Amino acid sequence: MIRDGARARFPDSQAGFPTGTIAGQRPGAKGAGRVLLIGCGPGDPDLVTVRAMRRIGDADVLVVDRLVGEEVLAYARPDAEVIAVGKEAGGPSTPQDEINRVLVREALKGRLVARLKGGDAFVFGRAAEEIAAVRAAGIAVEIVPGITAAHACAASIALPLTLRESVRQFSLVTGATADGDVNLDWSSLSAPGQAFAIYMGVRTARTLRQKLLGAGAPATLPVVVVENGARANELAVATSLADLVDAIDAFGIKGPAIIFGGLDWNDANLTMPEKVHVFHASADRAAGRAHAASASDAF
Numbered sequence: 001m002i003r004d005g006a007r008a009r010f011p012d013s014q015a016g017f018p019t020g021t022i023a024g025q026r027p028g029a030k031g032a033g034r035v036l037l038i039g040c041g042p043g044d045p046d047l048v049t050v051r052a053m054r055r056i057g058d059a060d061v062l063v064v065d066r067l068v069g070e071e072v073l074a075y076a077r078p079d080a081e082v083i084a085v086g087k088e089a090g091g092p093s094t095p096q097d098e099i100n101r102v103l104v105r106e107a108l109k110g111r112l113v114a115r116l117k118g119g120d121a122f123v124f125g126r127a128a129e130e131i132a133a134v135r136a137a138g139i140a141v142e143i144v145p146g147i148t149a150a151h152a153c154a155a156s157i158a159l160p161l162t163l164r165e166s167v168r169q170f171s172l173v174t175g176a177t178a179d180g181d182v183n184l185d186w187s188s189l190s191a192p193g194q195a196f197a198i199y200m201g202v203r204t205a206r207t208l209r210q211k212l213l214g215a216g217a218p219a220t221l222p223v224v225v226v227e228n229g230a231r232a233n234e235l236a237v238a239t240s241l242a243d244l245v246d247a248i249d250a251f252g253i254k255g256p257a258i259i260f261g262g263l264d265w266n267d268a269n270l271t272m273p274e275k276v277h278v279f280h281a282s283a284d285r286a287a288g289r290a291h292a293a294s295a296s297d298a299f
């Protein structure tokens with residue numbers, strides 16, 4: 001769906017194309033085909049940068065990932081073409097080579113091609129492959145940063161990602177790999193004072209939990225899962241590493257979600273927002289109580 005809007009807000013955005021423009025080229029001018037690699041944030045159109053909004057409004061064609069919020073397309077020109085190349089987690093996807101071909105094909109027509117990605121293109125966004133393919137065809141690429149999911153999710157639940165005294169290292173890691181084998185530096189992630197955000201970790205949560213516990217992370221390590229962060233249907237659940245899998249089952253979390261580890265509002269002298277659900281099946285079991293939300297006792 002495309003709605004008018006960007007033109008009204010930025011009527012002179014082509015004339016004012018502020019940075020990164022190739023000298024003497026107007027975006028969209030014939031023969032000046034180029035690719036804009038744009039991070040579009042977590043899905044909320046308010047979390048798109050001003051530069052991204054302007055570039056989206058300039059583009060002739062938009063090549064769009066599944067996690068880009070539909071409302072973000074309201075910033076596009078009404079006559080812009082939209083090509084969806086979404087990738088379902090574990091489901092059907094447009095092969096990366098095909099996406100690369102589309103970018104090159106459209107730019108070689110002399111069009112201004114906006115490649116829209118969820119979050120930030122440089123965080124688990126396969127940006128390197130796309131930049132290399134486009135440059136190999138002699139086409140210029142401009143990169144527009146976006147708000148990555150971990151930052152948007154943390155902001156939405158007011159959970160600081162570092163703390164001056166106690167959390168000095170924060171890692172972004174992936175819970176899914178192309179070959180299916182999750183291979184991270186488990187002992188480093190499990191060390192005291194470490195915090196992390198796991199992307200694409202819902203389906204591998206059982207393995208993640210087992211590996212972290214095996215590397216010495218405490219069963220009580222605070223864990224917060226944020227699904228659809230910064231969107232209308234956001235769901236946030238605070239739990240422990242021991243209860244991660246049960247929490248995901250109990251709340252029917254499918255993703256997209258970020259799994260935070262090693263972060264706690266208490267350590268930051270902050271109160272947890274009311275919208276965050278609390279799930280502690282292990283503690284309830286130990287106390288002989290059945291947890292209302294618990295869907296599974298399987299560990």
Ligand SMILES: C[S@@+](CC[C@H](N)C(=O)[O-])C[C@H]1O[C@@H](n2cnc3c(N)ncnc32)[C@H](O)[C@@H]1O
Nearest residue numbers: 042119120123148149199200228229256257258
């Ligand atoms: C292929 S990665 C892309 C990450 C993206 N480039 C970024 O910077 O956020 C997809 C993963 O990002 C995370 N993600 C993206 N949008 C999200 C959102 N709104 N809420 C929670 N997690 C999200 C999920 O872990 C999802 O499986």
